Amino acid sequence: CINWVESSSWDGRKAIVVAGDIAVYGKGPARPTGGAGAVAMLIGPDAPLVFDCGVRASYMTHAYDFYKPDLASEFPYVDGKLSIHCYLSALDNCYNLFCKKMRNVDPNFKGLLSLDGMLFHSPYCKLVQKSLARVCFNDFLNAEEGEREKQFPGLSQFNSYQRENTYFDRDVEKAFMTYSKELFDDKTKPSLYVARNVGNMYTSSLYGGLVSYLVSKSADQLIGKKFALFSYGSGLASTMYSINICNDMSAGSKLEKLINSLHENVEMLNKRVPVAPQMFSDLMQVRTENYHTAPYEPSGSID
Amino acid sequence: CINWVESSSWDGRKAIVVAGDIAVYGKGPARPTGGAGAVAMLIGPDAPLVFDCGVRASYMTHAYDFYKPDLASEFPYVDGKLSIHCYLSALDNCYNLFCKKMRNVDPNFKGLLSLDGMLFHSPYCKLVQKSLARVCFNDFLNAEEGEREKQFPGLSQFNSYQRENTYFDRDVEKAFMTYSKELFDDKTKPSLYVARNVGNMYTSSLYGGLVSYLVSKSADQLIGKKFALFSYGSGLASTMYSINICNDMSAGSKLEKLINSLHENVEMLNKRVPVAPQMFSDLMQVRTENYHTAPYEPSGSID
Numbered sequence: 001c002i003n004w005v006e007s008s009s010w011d012g013r014k015a016i017v018v019a020g021d022i023a024v025y026g027k028g029p030a031r032p033t034g035g036a037g038a039v040a041m042l043i044g045p046d047a048p049l050v051f052d053c054g055v056r057a058s059y060m061t062h063a064y065d066f067y068k069p070d071l072a073s074e075f076p077y078v079d080g081k082l083s084i085h086c087y088l089s090a091l092d093n094c095y096n097l098f099c100k101k102m103r104n105v106d107p108n109f110k111g112l113l114s115l116d117g118m119l120f121h122s123p124y125c126k127l128v129q130k131s132l133a134r135v136c137f138n139d140f141l142n143a144e145e146g147e148r149e150k151q152f153p154g155l156s157q158f159n160s161y162q163r164e165n166t167y168f169d170r171d172v173e174k175a176f177m178t179y180s181k182e183l184f185d186d187k188t189k190p191s192l193y194v195a196r197n198v199g200n201m202y203t204s205s206l207y208g209g210l211v212s213y214l215v216s217k218s219a220d221q222l223i224g225k226k227f228a229l230f231s232y233g234s235g236l237a238s239t240m241y242s243i244n245i246c247n248d249m250s251a252g253s254k255l256e257k258l259i260n261s262l263h264e265n266v267e268m269l270n271k272r273v274p275v276a277p278q279m280f281s282d283l284m285q286v287r288t289e290n291y292h293t294a295p296y297e298p299s300g301s302i303d
Numbered sequence: 304c305i306n307w308v309e310s311s312s313w314d315g316r317k318a319i320v321v322a323g324d325i326a327v328y329g330k331g332p333a334r335p336t337g338g339a340g341a342v343a344m345l346i347g348p349d350a351p352l353v354f355d356c357g358v359r360a361s362y363m364t365h366a367y368d369f370y371k372p373d374l375a376s377e378f379p380y381v382d383g384k385l386s387i388h389c390y391l392s393a394l395d396n397c398y399n400l401f402c403k404k405m406r407n408v409d410p411n412f413k414g415l416l417s418l419d420g421m422l423f424h425s426p427y428c429k430l431v432q433k434s435l436a437r438v439c440f441n442d443f444l445n446a447e448e449g450e451r452e453k454q455f456p457g458l459s460q461f462n463s464y465q466r467e468n469t470y471f472d473r474d475v476e477k478a479f480m481t482y483s484k485e486l487f488d489d490k491t492k493p494s495l496y497v498a499r500n501v502g503n504m505y506t507s508s509l510y511g512g513l514v515s516y517l518v519s520k521s522a523d524q525l526i527g528k529k530f531a532l533f534s535y536g537s538g539l540a541s542t543m544y545s546i547n548i549c550n551d552m553s554a555g556s557k558l559e560k561l562i563n564s565l566h567e568n569v570e571m572l573n574k575r576v577p578v579a580p581q582m583f584s585d586l587m588q589v590r591t592e593n594y595h596t597a598p599y600e601p602s603g604s605i606d
Contacts, residue, residue, distance in 0.1 A: 007306035008356040053311040070597035072375075292595075294373035 001043040002051055014044035021202035024284065026075040031284075032277075033124045035199025039207035048246045048255035052226075055105060056241040057097035059090050066234035074291055076234075083234070085167050087127065088134055090238035091120075091230055092163050095138050098228065098240040111139040113151075115242070117187045117227030119209040122195040131230070132184045133176035137166070140176070152179060187227075190216035197269050206231050210243075215262050219249040222259070304346040305354055317347035324505035327587065329378040334587075335580075336427045338502025342510035351549045351558035355529075358408060359544040360400035362393050369537035377594055379537075386537070388470050390430065391437055393541035394423075394533055395466050398441050401531065401543040414442040416454075418545070420490045420530030422512040425498040434533070435487045436479035440469070443479070455482065490530075493519035500572050509534050513546075518565050522552040525562070 001015040020038030025031045065086040066076035102109040112118060112135050120128045140152050145159060155175055166172045193216065194208035195201075201208055206229055214222065225245045232238045249255050290296055304318040323341030328334045368389040369379040398414075405412040415421060415438050423431045443455050448462060458478055469475045496519065497511035498504075504511055509532055517525065528548045535541045552558050593599060 003306040003310035003312055006311055007309040009306055009309075009359060011357070054314070056312060071595040072597065292374040294375065
């Protein structure tokens with residue numbers, strides 16, 4: 001859409017991008033991580049959120065992550081370890097290409113230290129926390145060995161570690177989770193409000209993160225800030241890009257209107273009606289039994 | 304893709320667009336119109352085929368054309384009359400918006416008379432012929448009444464006809480089919496070679512038409528020519544746009560290389576192995592019985 005607005009095809013209209021999905025899983029540990037949601041975004045010129053040009057970094061590869069070999073079922077085959085490997089290796093690839101492109105534009109770009117926020121697609125919040133630790137591990141590996149001790153005190157034991165051998169290395173994970181705790185609280189945790197309350201929304205997950213981030217801070221904390229976003233889809237396709245918040249947070253500005261409307265939307269989460277897990281399980285059972293049934297006769301109560 | 308090449312995201316790489324599909328129908332009159340094919344296109348700057356800017360005309364609406372209410376079957380519900388109405392009304396809408404945009408760029412634009420070729424998505428070739436007649440009917444309605452007799456001699460009986468009441472008007476169809484016969488032979492029929500030999504290829508249908516058009520003429524007949532293309536997808540989404548052929552058909556030029564490679568590809572159609580309709584029907588029966596079956600055990604011969 002942004003390319004369209006920049007192109008000769010653009011005729012002055014704004015574009016609307018709607019990211020929506022429902023993440024449903026079979027019975028088991030993945031089921032409670034699912035969620036449903038949609039985020040609609042208006043794309044146009046002179047926007048309050050401005051995309052950086054020329055730094056978008058994508059990585060795609062064939063992988064049986066969330067493979068659905070049985071089309072009679074809407075549930076994926078879940079292989080947790082494979083999914084984590086896919087997600088973290090996609091993150092490594094996108095982040096390093098993103099940093100390389102960023103340094104082309106700004107030779108002083110220093111990875112996470114040069115970013116005010118870092119947002120991730122969120123299958124579940126713990127993986128996002130591990131992801132920020134992973135970003136720090138990448139920054140560590142990308143730093144000159146002589147410079148590492150200053151930014152990463154006490155982590156020199158990992159000097160000879162390789163990216164590809166460490167996706168499940170508990171020592172690396174623990175050390176960089178500890179190292180990045182404050183960075184996480186500052187740059188990433190504010191983006192997880194919707195994910196913590198709704199679960200994984202698939203295509204809208206990252207944009208729920210964007211909403212969360214924007215409503216988490218005061219106007220003063222937002223203006224002029226730059227943050228990176230990591231988008232991930234199973235299969236797999238992933239992209240990292242960055243957004244700058246404009247400097248105009250005056251009364252009536254586009255940014256003020258945007259933030260105010262987001263606050264109203266997020267408030268609606270508090271009006272949810274909780275139901276017991278068993279009811280969700282029962283409803284999913286009806287859904288499973290009727291998947292692809294045609295003609296379909298509703299079986300539930302009409303109340 | 305063209306927007307991407309024009310945008311700030313473009314990094315100098317060419318893009319590849321692959322349009323591919325397989326059109327399968329249940330038993331009945333639609334089945335023989337199905338086909339399978341794919342067309343891959345390289346998109347980049349300084350191309351031998353140049354898209355016009357600012358004249359692309361799209362029309363979309365909700366319609367149950369090729370509705371698939373039963374997801375346990377890969378076949379659509381076919382309603383021939385509805386499909387024709389959807390297709391021709393989409394054509395009317397796209398063509399009139401396209402002409403309006405063309406006149407903004409070139410006040411002397413005169414519809415079909417200003418185009419060297421007109422290519423259509425082809426569900427079956429007869430509908431394409433009716434579509435060119437329909438374009439002429441639109442040109443007729445768009446002409447000043449006093450001017451009509453000169454371009455459309457003997458058709459003044461249709462002076463008061465309305466577009467929306469004439470999709471199944473046999474008098475209009477017959478009169479404009481007769482009127483447009485030579486225009487069809489000149490501007491559209493050359494685009495139907497692949498469609499006549501392969502059938503409807505869905506997303507690649509129009510690009511099979513482009514291939515056919517480009518191999519149908521000599522270099523002298525191609526250089527500098529402008530033609531319009533009508534793309535249609537059930538549901539429905541449709542677009543009309545125009546392409547200009549560059550003026551450089553010299554030995555070794557991009558255009559010469561393109562045309563030569565297309566000739567080689569189209570030649571491969573002659574190497575097809577014909578089979579009896581019953582064999583196709585039997586193969587489709589195996590496909591129908593096994594649709595969405597998991598796990599799947601192949602039942603055919605291994606010869």
